[in-house]
Amino acid sequence: xxxxxxxxxxxxxxxxxxxxxxxxxxxxxxxxxxxxxxxxxxxxxxxxxxxxxxxxxxxxxxxxxxxxxxxxxxxxxxxxxxxxxxxxxxxxxxxxxxxxxxxxxxxxxxxxxxxxxxxxxxxxxxxxxxxxxxxxxxxxxxxxxxxxxxxxxxxxxxxxxxxxxxxxxxxxxxxxxxxxxxx
Numbered sequence: 001x002x003x004x005x006x007x008x009x010x011x012x013x014x015x016x017x018x019x020x021x022x023x024x025x026x027x028x029x030x031x032x033x034x035x036x037x038x039x040x041x042x043x044x045x046x047x048x049x050x051x052x053x054x055x056x057x058x059x060x061x062x063x064x065x066x067x068x069x070x071x072x073x074x075x076x077x078x079x080x081x082x083x084x085x086x087x088x089x090x091x092x093x094x095x096x097x098x099x100x101x102x103x104x105x106x107x108x109x110x111x112x113x114x115x116x117x118x119x120x121x122x123x124x125x126x127x128x129x130x131x132x133x134x135x136x137x138x139x140x141x142x143x144x145x146x147x148x149x150x151x152x153x154x155x156x157x158x159x160x161x162x163x164x165x166x167x168x169x170x171x172x173x174x175x176x177x178x179x180x181x182x183x
Contacts, residue, residue, distance in 0.1 A: 001034055001048040001049060001050055002048065002049060002050075002052060002079060002080070003046065003047070003048055003079070003080045003176045003179045003180060004046070004047055004048070004049055004054065004057060004077055004078060004079055004080075005044065005045065005046055005047075005077070005078045005083060005172050005175075005176065006028075006043075006044075006045040006047065006057070006058070006061055006075050006076070006077050006078075007043065007044060007045075007075060007076045007077075007078065007106055007162050007164065008024075008042075008043030008044075008045070008065075008073050008074075008075045008162070009043070009073060009074040009075060009076070009159065009161075009162035010073065010074070010159075010162075011042070011043040011073055012041050012042055012043065013042075016071075017071055017073065019043070019065070019069055019073075021038035021041055023068075023069075024038055024043070024045055024065075025037060025038055025045070027061075027064055027065065027068055028045060028047050028061070030064075031060060031061070031064055032050075033047040033048060033049050033057075034047065034048040034049075035047065035048045035179060036048075037175070039168070039171055039172060039175060040168065040171075042164075042168075043073075043075075044164070044168065044172060045061075046172065046175045046176060046179065048179065054077035054078070054079060054082075055077070055108075057077045058075055058076070058077040058108070061075060061077075062074075062075060074159045074162065075162070076106045076107065076108050076162055077108075078106065078172075080173075080176045080177075080180065082134060083169075083172060083173055083176060084173065085133075085134060086104060086106070086132065086134050086135045086169070087169065087170070087173060089132035089133065089134070089135065089137075090104070090130070090132070090137050091130045091132070091137070092128055092130050092137050092139050094128065094139040094141075095137075095139075095166045096166070099165055099166035099167035099170075100165050100166075100167065101139065101140045101141065101142075101143055101144070101165075102137070102138070102139050102140070102165060102166040103137070103138040103140065103144070103150065103163045103164070103165055103166070104135050104136070104137055104138075104163065104164055104165075104166065104169050105135055105136040105137075105138065105153065105157060105161040105162070105163045106134075106135050106161060106162055106163070106164070107134070107135065107136075107157075107160055107161050108160070110133050110134050112157070112160040112161065113131050113132075113133075113134075113135075113136060115156055115157060115158075115160065116131065116136055116153060116156050116157050116161075117131060118156075119149070119152060119153060119156060122152075124148065124149040126141035126142070127139055127140055127141050127142075127147050127148070127149040127150075128141075128149075129149055129153070136153065136157075136161065138150055138153060138163070
């Protein structure tokens with residue numbers, strides 16, 4: 001079995017699209033995924049699957065979430081290798097300075113990053129933007145609410161991307177490594 005992370009976009013941030021993490025874990029287990037557990041309350045699901053195609057896992061989870069909870073949730077599925085690659089491609093040194101102000105925007109397909117590439121032509125100082133092959137990296141110096149970059153990125157990327165702060169990204173990597181080491 002291989003380890004994966006499912007990142008659900010836009011759940012538990014307002015009064016709509018609420019999913020209890022215990023219910024999400026139970027749903028994943030019912031679908032046959034092993035050792036499913038969640039991280040935080042923002043839609044981070046770590047699981048094991050015999051299936052090796054992230055698109056298949058994503059489609060299956062997406063259909064089951066819509067059937068069980070009554071709404072569509074965009075999600076991104078990451079293998080352990082994919083997540084490790086995203087972390088290695090971070091070219092912004094600010095990541096460890098204040099992980100809450102450093103975001104990684106994950107996409108299902110690297111081609112989806114083409115929509116946000118024009119943002120690289122603009123100056124966002126004191127914020128910063130880097131785009132890798134599988135994710136975008138946003139440093140929001142004054143915080144997310146004050147960041148013109150974060151706002152422009154969200155408008156441009158739309159539902160193609162879901163973001164996590166750097167601390168959460170590293171916790172997800174640790175959860176996958178812990179799962180692997182326990183085998």
